[in-house]
Amino acid sequence: MIPQTFDYTVPKTLDEALGLVANGAKPLAGGMSLIPMMKLRLAAPDHLVDLGKLPGLSYIREEVGALHIGATTTHHEVESSGLVRGKCPLLAEAAAAIGDVQVRNMGTIGGSTAHADPSADYPAALQALEAKIVIKGAKSERTVAAADFFVDTFTTSLEQGELIREVIVPIEDSATGTSYQKLVQPASGFAIVGIAARVRRSSGKIAMARIGVTGLSNRSYRAKAAERALEGTSGSAAEIQHAAALVAEGVDANSDLHASSEYRKHMAIVYAARALVAALARTA
Ligand SMILES: Cc1cc2nc3c(=O)[nH]c(=O)nc-3n(C[C@H](O)[C@H](O)[C@H](O)COP(=O)(O)OP(=O)(O)OC[C@H]3O[C@@H](n4cnc5c(N)ncnc54)[C@H](O)[C@@H]3O)c2cc1C
Numbered sequence: 001m002i003p004q005t006f007d008y009t010v011p012k013t014l015d016e017a018l019g020l021v022a023n024g025a026k027p028l029a030g031g032m033s034l035i036p037m038m039k040l041r042l043a044a045p046d047h048l049v050d051l052g053k054l055p056g057l058s059y060i061r062e063e064v065g066a067l068h069i070g071a072t073t074t075h076h077e078v079e080s081s082g083l084v085r086g087k088c089p090l091l092a093e094a095a096a097a098i099g100d101v102q103v104r105n106m107g108t109i110g111g112s113t114a115h116a117d118p119s120a121d122y123p124a125a126l127q128a129l130e131a132k133i134v135i136k137g138a139k140s141e142r143t144v145a146a147a148d149f150f151v152d153t154f155t156t157s158l159e160q161g162e163l164i165r166e167v168i169v170p171i172e173d174s175a176t177g178t179s180y181q182k183l184v185q186p187a188s189g190f191a192i193v194g195i196a197a198r199v200r201r202s203s204g205k206i207a208m209a210r211i212g213v214t215g216l217s218n219r220s221y222r223a224k225a226a227e228r229a230l231e232g233t234s235g236s237a238a239e240i241q242h243a244a245a246l247v248a249e250g251v252d253a254n255s256d257l258h259a260s261s262e263y264r265k266h267m268a269i270v271y272a273a274r275a276l277v278a279a280l281a282r283t284a
Contacts, residue, residue: 001037007047013166014057017049018138022161026051029072029111031240032103051110057165058108060084065171067091071110076101078109078140087171090178094125097182099189110164113149115220118188118254123220125180126205128196128214132168137161141169152220176200176208177282181275183215183254183267185258191215192259193268197248197275199230201283204233209243211275216268225248226272235280244272257268 009025011017021027026045028034029052039082051072059070060081063223066086069078078084078095085092098104098112099122112122113133126133126146133149135142138161149157158164172178182194196212209230211223226246233239248268253261 001039001041003035004041004044006038008050008172008242009047009136010050010053012054012165014054015138017051017054018053018136018161018163020049021163023137024059027051027114027163029108029114030074030103030106031097032107033111033115033117038158051163052108062171064089067171069109069167069169071109071166072108075099075104075107075109075112079104082172088129088169089172090125090129090180090198091122091169093178094121094194094196097121097180097181097184097191106208107165113167114156114158116152116154117190117243118153118219119185119192119215120220121180121182121191121194121214122194124191124194124212124214126167126169127220127222128178128198128210129169129212131170132211133164134166134168135162136165137163137258138206141165147222150219155219172198173200174284175202177279177281179278179279180274181271183271193264193271195268195271195275197272197279198237199276199279199283201228201235201280204234206230206233206280211247211272211277212266213247213272216248216264217251218254221251223249223272225249227262235276237267240273240276240280243268247272 049178193215200208230243248265255261
């Protein structure tokens with residue numbers, strides 16, 4: 001299908017982009033979600049403001065204890081960055097799991113985060129990493145925890161006139177191990193379920209466990225009951241299985257032609273156990 005006609009602006013500065021967005025223009029980043037939606041007429045913006053060529057919005061920088069990743073940094077740049085792979089490998093692993101090489105070359109971390117697809121990969125990793133999303137408006141800037149950012153299906157805490165400027169993720173220490181495990185829907189590459197696990201060992205015990213879940217329900221979330229069940233244990237096979245069994249507890253699981261809710265819940269438990277085993281094996 002052909003999209004409805006629209007105006008198209010390539011802004012020269014972030015302030016110009018913010019001014020246009022404040023007046024109702026729709027941001028365009030990699031176009032990997034927005035353009036298909038426009039072609040299907042699920043979205044019909046009058047005006048697109050192309051962030052892709054904005055100077056200064058694509059970067060990966062190390063600053064005190066954290067990596068700062070600019071909104072238009074592509075999935076490929078995240079996946080292949082030595083800095084991300086070395087200092088926040090969970091994010092690189094999630095980026096590498098996205099779609100195919102064409103999608104990873106065009107799609108951006110800001111676009112994926114703002115789009116909040118309930119089966120997208122980054123949201124699970126960002127939840128497990130307790131990432132922060134830096135949001136810029138025309139006159140203000142605020143920072144929102146990933147846990148508060150993803151509100152519902154395709155719905156975030158972004159307000160009219162705001163853009164994601166960057167995503168901040170922690171630099172991991174050697175006692176922390178991470179893993180992203182995903183059951184892929186083969187036609188699209190999206191997650192039927194995806195589990196991001198992040199664990200830290202201290203004196204032989206699991207001192208910290210963070211588990212981000214995607215694909216299972218209307219939005220990504222932290223499986224807090226499972227995290228609590230794991231913390232303080234030694235991470236034996238039985239303890240991992242017990243914790244993994246809690247990832248889908250109380251969740252209203254999605255059901256579609258790819259997977260029933262019962263299958264998704266079962267697979268969430270299977271993939272949570274796999275992710276936890278892999279993450280624990282990576283702790284020093
Ligand atoms: C064939 C195919 C397979 C895919 N497989 C996967 C997969 O396996 N896993 C996965 O996670 N994703 C997958 N995707 C989605 C892909 O990751 C997209 O890159 C992502 O969802 C959107 O990023 P984008 O940069 O292309 O954003 P766009 O499509 O340009 O924009 C998406 C939305 O975000 C808004 N937006 C963009 N940038 C900003 C910003 N900085 N601030 C505020 N709002 C902004 C736009 O207005 C729009 O509403 C797939 C896509 C395709 C086409």
